Amino acid sequence: MSPSEEVIIDVEGLTKRFGHKTVVNGFSMQVRKGEIYGFLGPNGSGKTTTIRMLCGLLRPDEGEGTCLGLDIVRESDHIKPQVGYMAQRFSLYEDLTVRENLDFTARVYGVRQRAKAVREVVERMELGEFNNQLAGTLSGGWKQRLALACCLIHAPKLLLLDEPTAGVDPKARREFWDRVNELTSEGITALISTHYMDEAERCHRLAYIAYGNLLTSGTAEEVVAGEGLTTYSVAGEDLHALARNLKSLAGVQQVVSFGNTLHVSGKDTVAMESSIAPFKNSTYGWKKVDTSLEEVFISLMSRKVN
């Protein structure tokens, strides 16, 4: 099922200050039902704070909005039962077993037919073999799977996942995303913050936040197009020296090393092409490539710093 037109999150001008520091500044966004919405941005950019405001953990200083059609400030008590929140760090009871953790979570949410709900979620997340193992002794990937299971036990309509895959191996990450895809196809909406570009590309839509400000949002293609970068990939010998030389040239905005190649990007295509022309010799192989999200984000980040 592709995202429908029903809006699940609709916030306008959210602002949060801690003391004198504005952590989130006039943030607005709309998330539609069944969508995977990616939250990207450098560390400390306000992603976690925004997610916490959405689920009622924090009260915004300014701004307003709705989550699942309920006011995020006044009706957060009614939002909480319909949201599954997964915190950045593992936050389940390490001294309880997998089953006990699930059972406790189900109780806290007042789930009817608790035993059945626990059984179903254990089956779905394939946690059966760890049922009686202490949560603290699980490996990273399984801990994360258990955390997701706890988020799902009360059949939420919206998942707020704060860097759920940090520190998890690629295979577990892939499986995690497959599950999230499956869930959204059933009509659940997911808001996920991440640092991984491959994960960003799996989101239906993205928002890029830096220092509390929303810099860009839209589908991956829209975000890439919006930044208007032209990118060349170059391979050859002594790329370090080449990178140093290229960086100071007119029109060259950024030079990023990707293994054995350099990606050279710039907005002013004409200026950049004339700048790199002298280097187009037999030593280096140049190729024009599609600009990836990564280049766009690096560009966004450096722009904000300047």
Place this chain on the structure above:
Amino acid sequence: MVMKEFMQMRRDRLTFAIMIGIPLMQLILFGFAINSDPKHLPTAVLCPDQSPFSRSILTAMQNSAYFDMVAKPDTEAEASRMLTLGEVLFVVNFPTDFSRSLVRGETPALLLQADATDPLAVSNAVGALKTLANSAMNRDLAGSLSFLRGASTPVEVEVHAKYNPEGVTQYNIVPGLMGVVLTMTLVIITSLAVTRERERGTMENLLTTPIRPLEVMLGKLIPYIMVGYLQMLLIVVAAHLLFQVPLLGSLILLFVVSVLFIGANLAVGITFSTVAKNQLQAVQMSFFFFLPSILLSGFMFPFRGMPEWAQWIGTALPLTHYLRVVRGILLKGNGFSDIWVHLWPILLFLVIVLTIGLKRYRQTLD
């Protein structure tokens, strides 16, 4: 490595403050507040015999600084009620014909009823009275009465050590221990319980669920209330079987009113846990509360022996009142109406601390 430890110490302001604060507090408490020779003990006087002799004894008692004459009840019943309630520690009872018997050389008996639940607190005063009554009389018996002086003891002082006639220290310590153990374990356990949730990040998860702050608090408190009762039961049984401490009053009453005291300690623990950033700080804060509780409450050292400021601090602490409740019920057979005066300060403490705790808890994440 040493440098790093100092650097970290400097960052953790609270721990640092407590590291300095605890020795300071010990210094002040042990140095200034504690006095094992308590003076100015409240005394009631029953003196139907208004004679120069009885007045002279009373003046001598007052001058000894051990006794403070705070009440002049009319009847014996009233006097003994004051003793039961703990309003006075002594009742001095002059026989009606005190001066006449004295003049006749009959060695009249002066009755001193002492609240001996805390033998330490009263023993010095009792000892002093015996000598001072006679020296006062020997001074007064001058002139034509000087022949009476020959008798080494013109007045006999009869002491009734009430509630604990043999002056067994355990009778005082063991019931008191109940309050001390409850304070120590409950404050530490609860201060850790919430801090641990926050340290491990599980608190954040809890807050996103529909569970309410009050539910979290009560959910945290109830198991430890049960733990508290288990501890009490253990001590009561041990007190009776091991130390033969008399159980005069109603145990049910004791257990019912203890809920206030247990609650007060848990509230302190919860409040600490909302302030403490980590478990170490929580333990340190508990210790900070525990120290004055044990020293200023009258558990280890007689309450009346402390200077006034220390008594004021002691009065604010729930343990002080709880000790009186436990000793009152177990040793004196106090009923509910007798202990109410000691209960409401605990209740007040509980309400104030719980309000602070709930307020602070709400702000935890925001």
